[in-house]
Amino acid sequence: MSNHESSDRKICRESEQGKSVGLPTDPHRRNLLSAAVSTGSALVMTSMVAQAQASDPLPIPQWTKTLGDPVLKNPYGLPSPFEKAIIRRETLAADMPGGYNFPTPHSYWSTTPLQDLRGTITPNGLFYERHHAGVPAVEPSEHRLVVHGLVKRELIFTMDQLRRLPTVSSFHFLECSGNGDMVTEGKFGKNVADIHGLLSCAQWTGVKLSTLLEEAGVEKDKARYVLAEGADSAAMLRTIPFQRAMDECIVVYAQNGENLRPEQGYPVRLLVPGCEGNLNIKWLRRLEVTDNPAFSREETSKYSDLTGPDGMAHKSTLIMEAKSVITFPSGGQELPEAGYYQIRGIAWTGRGKITGVDVSMDGGKNWEPANLTQPVLSKCLTEFTLPWRWDKTSAVLMSRATDETGYVQPFIEQLFTARGKYFLYHNNAIQPWLVQSDGSVVYG
Amino acid sequence: MSNHESSDRKICRESEQGKSVGLPTDPHRRNLLSAAVSTGSALVMTSMVAQAQASDPLPIPQWTKTLGDPVLKNPYGLPSPFEKAIIRRETLAADMPGGYNFPTPHSYWSTTPLQDLRGTITPNGLFYERHHAGVPAVEPSEHRLVVHGLVKRELIFTMDQLRRLPTVSSFHFLECSGNGDMVTEGKFGKNVADIHGLLSCAQWTGVKLSTLLEEAGVEKDKARYVLAEGADSAAMLRTIPFQRAMDECIVVYAQNGENLRPEQGYPVRLLVPGCEGNLNIKWLRRLEVTDNPAFSREETSKYSDLTGPDGMAHKSTLIMEAKSVITFPSGGQELPEAGYYQIRGIAWTGRGKITGVDVSMDGGKNWEPANLTQPVLSKCLTEFTLPWRWDKTSAVLMSRATDETGYVQPFIEQLFTARGKYFLYHNNAIQPWLVQSDGSVVYG
Numbered sequence: 001m002s003n004h005e006s007s008d009r010k011i012c013r014e015s016e017q018g019k020s021v022g023l024p025t026d027p028h029r030r031n032l033l034s035a036a037v038s039t040g041s042a043l044v045m046t047s048m049v050a051q052a053q054a055s056d057p058l059p060i061p062q063w064t065k066t067l068g069d070p071v072l073k074n075p076y077g078l079p080s081p082f083e084k085a086i087i088r089r090e091t092l093a094a095d096m097p098g099g100y101n102f103p104t105p106h107s108y109w110s111t112t113p114l115q116d117l118r119g120t121i122t123p124n125g126l127f128y129e130r131h132h133a134g135v136p137a138v139e140p141s142e143h144r145l146v147v148h149g150l151v152k153r154e155l156i157f158t159m160d161q162l163r164r165l166p167t168v169s170s171f172h173f174l175e176c177s178g179n180g181d182m183v184t185e186g187k188f189g190k191n192v193a194d195i196h197g198l199l200s201c202a203q204w205t206g207v208k209l210s211t212l213l214e215e216a217g218v219e220k221d222k223a224r225y226v227l228a229e230g231a232d233s234a235a236m237l238r239t240i241p242f243q244r245a246m247d248e249c250i251v252v253y254a255q256n257g258e259n260l261r262p263e264q265g266y267p268v269r270l271l272v273p274g275c276e277g278n279l280n281i282k283w284l285r286r287l288e289v290t291d292n293p294a295f296s297r298e299e300t301s302k303y304s305d306l307t308g309p310d311g312m313a314h315k316s317t318l319i320m321e322a323k324s325v326i327t328f329p330s331g332g333q334e335l336p337e338a339g340y341y342q343i344r345g346i347a348w349t350g351r352g353k354i355t356g357v358d359v360s361m362d363g364g365k366n367w368e369p370a371n372l373t374q375p376v377l378s379k380c381l382t383e384f385t386l387p388w389r390w391d392k393t394s395a396v397l398m399s400r401a402t403d404e405t406g407y408v409q410p411f412i413e414q415l416f417t418a419r420g421k422y423f424l425y426h427n428n429a430i431q432p433w434l435v436q437s438d439g440s441v442v443y444g
Numbered sequence: 445m446s447n448h449e450s451s452d453r454k455i456c457r458e459s460e461q462g463k464s465v466g467l468p469t470d471p472h473r474r475n476l477l478s479a480a481v482s483t484g485s486a487l488v489m490t491s492m493v494a495q496a497q498a499s500d501p502l503p504i505p506q507w508t509k510t511l512g513d514p515v516l517k518n519p520y521g522l523p524s525p526f527e528k529a530i531i532r533r534e535t536l537a538a539d540m541p542g543g544y545n546f547p548t549p550h551s552y553w554s555t556t557p558l559q560d561l562r563g564t565i566t567p568n569g570l571f572y573e574r575h576h577a578g579v580p581a582v583e584p585s586e587h588r589l590v591v592h593g594l595v596k597r598e599l600i601f602t603m604d605q606l607r608r609l610p611t612v613s614s615f616h617f618l619e620c621s622g623n624g625d626m627v628t629e630g631k632f633g634k635n636v637a638d639i640h641g642l643l644s645c646a647q648w649t650g651v652k653l654s655t656l657l658e659e660a661g662v663e664k665d666k667a668r669y670v671l672a673e674g675a676d677s678a679a680m681l682r683t684i685p686f687q688r689a690m691d692e693c694i695v696v697y698a699q700n701g702e703n704l705r706p707e708q709g710y711p712v713r714l715l716v717p718g719c720e721g722n723l724n725i726k727w728l729r730r731l732e733v734t735d736n737p738a739f740s741r742e743e744t745s746k747y748s749d750l751t752g753p754d755g756m757a758h759k760s761t762l763i764m765e766a767k768s769v770i771t772f773p774s775g776g777q778e779l780p781e782a783g784y785y786q787i788r789g790i791a792w793t794g795r796g797k798i799t800g801v802d803v804s805m806d807g808g809k810n811w812e813p814a815n816l817t818q819p820v821l822s823k824c825l826t827e828f829t830l831p832w833r834w835d836k837t838s839a840v841l842m843s844r845a846t847d848e849t850g851y852v853q854p855f856i857e858q859l860f861t862a863r864g865k866y867f868l869y870h871n872n873a874i875q876p877w878l879v880q881s882d883g884s885v886v887y888g
Contacts, residue, residue: 058588058600063727064675068578069706070549075531077569079520080710082584083703087519105514118649118698119613124567125521126702134512140526144502156502166786169563169817169827205562231508254562256700258570259527262513266524283507342610373613375819383613 079125086116088126089193106134107234109176111197115327120171120346120373120381122200124256129263130176130198130277132234138283140267143231145251149288152217159253159267165207168250170273171380173201173348175320177276177303180427183412189443191332195431196325199348201381204271206252209245213289218242223289228270231285238279239293240272244318248273251284274350274379275318276426278303305425322349322409323428324357324384324401335390335439343370343386349403350379356402357384363396363432363444364411370399390435396444397433523569530560532570533637550578551678553620555641559771564615564790564817564825566644568700573707574620574642574721576678582727584711587675589656589695593732596661603697603711609651612694614717615824617645617792619764621720621747624871627856633887635776639875640769643792645825648715650696653689657733662686667733672714675729682723683737684716688762692717695728718794718823719762720870722747749869766793766853767872768801768828768845779834779883787814787830793847794823800846801828807840807876807888808855814843834879840888841877 079086088110109130112122122128129135140159148154176198182189189195209226226245230236240249250271253260260266265282272279278298293299293316305317324347329335347354353376358367370384384399401409410418412429432444523530532554553574556566566572573579584603591599620642626633633639653670670689674680684693694715697704704710709726716723722742737743737760749761768791773779791798797820802811814828828843845853854862856873876888 058590061582061586061675063580063582064677064679064729066677067550068575068580068676070578071552071573071575072532072534072549072554073579074569075533075554076523077532077571077705077707079568079702080584080704080706081581082710086702088516088521089519090516105516106511108515110516110519117701118611119647119701121565121647121701123700123702124523125518125569127521129515131512131515134514135517136507136512137525138505138507142505146502160780164785166831167562167788167829203563203565231505232512233508233510235508256567257561257563257565258523258530258567260524261521262524263521266526285508336604341608344611375821377819385611387610 086113086126088112088129089197107132109178109198111193112200113193114197114199114325114346115192115330115333117327118344118383120201120383121256122202124202124258124261124264127200127202127255127261127264128174128176128198130178131232131263132236133232135262136232136283137262138231138267143267143283143285145268145285145287147212147216147287147289149227149290150219150222151213151289152219153215155212155216157212162207162251162253162268165211167205168208169203169205169254170250171201171203171377172271172273173199173320173379173381174271174277174280175199175323175348177278177317177320177425180429181424183427183429189331192325192327192330194331195443198277199381201348202255203257204250204252205254205257206250206268206271209249209251209270209287210247212251212287213246216289218289222291225290225293227286227288227290227294228279228281228284229286229288230265230281231283236278236281236298237294237296238281238298239290239296239316240270240275240279240318242289244272244275272318274320274352276303276320279318303425305419305423317426320348320350321426321428322351322354322401322403322407323347324354324399324409325431326359326397326399326433329397329435329441330433331441331443333441335435335441337439338390338392341388341390343388343397345370345384345399347372347382347384347399347401348380349401349407351407352378352404354382354401355404357382358400358402359384359386360398360400361388361395364398364430367400392437392439394437395435397435398430398444400430530557530570532556532573533641551576553622553642555637556644557637558641558643558769558790559636559774559777561771562788562827564645564827565700566646568646568702568705568708571644571646571699571705571708572618572620572642574622575676575707576680577676579706580676580727581706582675582711587711587727587729589712589729589731591656591660591731591733593671593734594663594667595657595733596663597659599656599660601656606651606695606697606712609655611649612652613647613649613698614694615645615647615821616715616717617643617764617823617825618715618721618724619643619767619792621722621761621764621869624873625868627871627873633775636769636771636774638775639887642721643825645792646699647701648694648696649698649701650694650712650715653693653695653714653731654691656695656731657690660733662733666735669734669737671730671732671734671738672723672725672728673730673732674709674725675727680722680725680742681738681740682725682742683734683740683760684714684719684723684762686733688716688719716762718764718796720747720764723762747869749863749867761870764792764794765870765872766795766798766845766847766851767791768798768843768853769875770803770841770843770877773841773879773885774877775885775887777885779879779885781883782834782836785832785834787832787841789814789828789843791816791826791828791843791845792824793845793851795851796822796848798826798845799848801826802844802846803828803830804842804844805832805839808842808874811844836881836883838881839879841879842874842888844874 179198326345373383434444623642817827878888
């Protein structure tokens with residue numbers, strides 16, 4: 001320890017020549033503030049930094065003169081009242097009467113306000129919702145998870161028993177396969193949340209599905225799929241190829257440290273990293289090892305793609321391909337003046353890690369590599385940034401993600417060519433944003 | 445794209461032999477559930493998995509028969525009502541009358557319920573609090589950050605201007621230097637939150653302090669410290685050595701993706717990764733480059749250690765040394781039966797990365813290396829796990845962290861020897877938990 005404390009001792013000795021510094025009522029400090037203000041208008045800024053405007057001399061604000069709120073005003077804390085506009089919202093509900101099959105309050109969705117977020121973690125309160133029969137109020141003490149089918153031992157787990165099993169924690173995005181579908185339908189949202197907000201990211205904790213299946217003793221010669229069923233009244237039901245279930249799936253009960261939120265499948269859901277959200281069955285009550293897919297409603301009438309020029313149906317497009325979107329500057333935002341801005345966005349892929357994001361400021365003619373915030377994690381959101389100096393001329397901004405398989409995010413035209421004009425799900429096209437000369441940003 | 449879709453095509457073709465699977469009212473599925481139950485009592489479990497108890501045949505629960513809550517019931521979501529006991533709490537307030545200098549509702553603290561959390565992210569609503577004059581309601585539009593002192597250009601930033609600057613995002617823990625101090629005072633809390641709950645971890649986003657200082661043009665020949673002051677009525681004021689300010693500090697405005705919570709310094713705070721919480725000035729309004737430390741109240745009468753057998757005072761013990769704690773099994777928890785359990789905990793160090801955590805089941809005689817959840821990040825919580833089979837005899841569990849400097853977490857006796865009996869802050873001692881033969885867990 002001594003070697004660690006020596007540096008502190010050094011600091012300590014130096015601090016003995018320290019000068020006293022004023023408290024809020026000390027005129028010395030107020031003079032400093034005024035001085036700072038009086039010279040504020042003479043600032044010379046580098047090309048990399050926004051100009052700090054001078055303003056009137058700073059008064060000591062009221063909140064510095066009085067006690068604030070007591071500790072534990074909210075034993076479970078909430079955002080600042082000044083942030084009350086940063087919430088989940090319905091997607092263009094007013095703009096698309098009948099545009100979807102079940103526009104009811106119980107089979108609908110809400111979007112994450114990605115344009116207002118930073119970094120890669122989505123706060124649980126802003127995690128996107130997609131329900132098919134509403135959010136069931138599952139009693140954790142009464143909930144059971146059954147493992148059966150082609151197994152030697154059928155198992156029934158209580159939540160307490162699940163929580164005793166070996167745990168894993170990892171960061172993964174979740175994206176609805178319908179994310180971006182209004183674009184393929186010719187409907188263009190106003191901002192990132194409207195178009196791409198069925199996307200969120202969290203640290204998930206739970207039990208590997210392989211732990212449960214190995215415990216049940218899978219009949220490996222016959223097992224080819226695992227069926228997962230939810231406890232909601234839609235009985236959401238999907239099938240996962242057996243090897244993916246063994247290699248990647250996690251039965252999760254915690255999200256960003258705390259137990260799952262009701263909208264995310266409380267008390268337990270399936271996580272299939274990198275695959276379409278609908279596959280990540282919420283309120284998970286049943287896992288059946290089978291020799292064939294379920295061919296369920298959600299694999300036939302819904303979540304199946306009519307793609308390919310040959311009109312061939314894809315009933316199980318599981319993996320979310322590489323995608324990215326610029327969140328600043330983006331639709332609905334305004335650039336107040338010419339000068340430095342940081343272009344920011346997020347990229348993700350269901351195939352592993354993002355290896356690069358290129359950004360274009362001229363509608364795709366020229367591309368520059370963006371900086372990726374470390375650590376870059378597999379099947380997780382990756383933040384990218386790039387400095388930009390705006391000269392008040394209109395510009396079309398685009399981002400293009402590449403993943404570790406070498407796959408490059410396509411233009412929408414490439415998707416229409418590859419899939420035909422009727423495709424709806426899995427739109428991972430490049431998103432153009434038009435920055436207009438007045439600073440307003442709209443769909444490009 | 446085609447090579448990616450081919451695997452989906454394969455799945456699709458296979459699914460054409462799929463069998464139909466029942467919905468909630470389908471007797472077929474109910475039979476499967478009953479069958480699973482009827483054989484549930486014949487389970488043979490491996491040594492690694494908790495026994496899944498058989499129970500009465502499962503009825504179809506009410507929440508599977510009816511619609512749940514509609515989407516957007518909570519535009520900003522909240523935890524399940526079943527989790528209402530997982531909240532922040534005061535630390536042993538009733539047990540320590542006068543044990544602290546300011547046990548008032550405005551200069552007090554609340555703890556993170558670490559024993560109820562998983563992974564490494566602390567949800568913002570459960571992030572620990574420590575205030576000295578309550579939580580000020582700072583108006584972001586009126587708030588200013590002043591940079592002055594030994595600089596060529598004094599700067600004043602509005603929040604909009606700060607948000608335009610180049611951003612960084614990184615994961616770091618925050619710990620109050622008083623975390624664990626009731627132990628050094630001979631007061632022993634009941635659970636992890638009581639003893640170690642002034643600790644949380646988040647992904648932070650903001651501007652490097654070096655960006656602001658370089659923009660202001662520091663007089664490098666004179667600059668040795670940076671003074672940071674808060675806008676609360678305590679005017680919290682601390683000094684950071686200049687090189688640490690340039691290399692590591694971040695002026696943050698977002699936490700786990702969303703804007704800072706009021707209790708965490710909304711709209712902007714200083715982050716000094718790895719250093720005691722008090723240094724991470726909340727509601728940051730002033731940064732002054734100086735040639736000497738402030739020698740402020742918080743560096744003299746508070747947050748200064750009386751340590752060392754020579755009684756020498758450490759006025760600036762900045763860095764939080766390596767520490768770990770087992771969160772399961774931990775104080776106040778119960779082991780219901782003999783058998784498999786996963787020992788879980790968290791480790792952290794202000795010196796960089798955790799390189800290992802050893803766990804002892806016999807009060808420190810023998811140690812076993814635990815598994816560290818990846819990725820292990822610098823100055824961030826690290827999750828560790830180790831399987832354990834409990835035989836219903838009493839056992840003392842301990843964890844011992846090692847960091848990349850080679851520093852090893854000490855026993856409390858080593859700290860008393862090194863620092864004398866009057867030390868209060870920076871208690872990073874090994875935490876023993878006694879698992880009693882009845883399964884109850886208490887301070888060891």
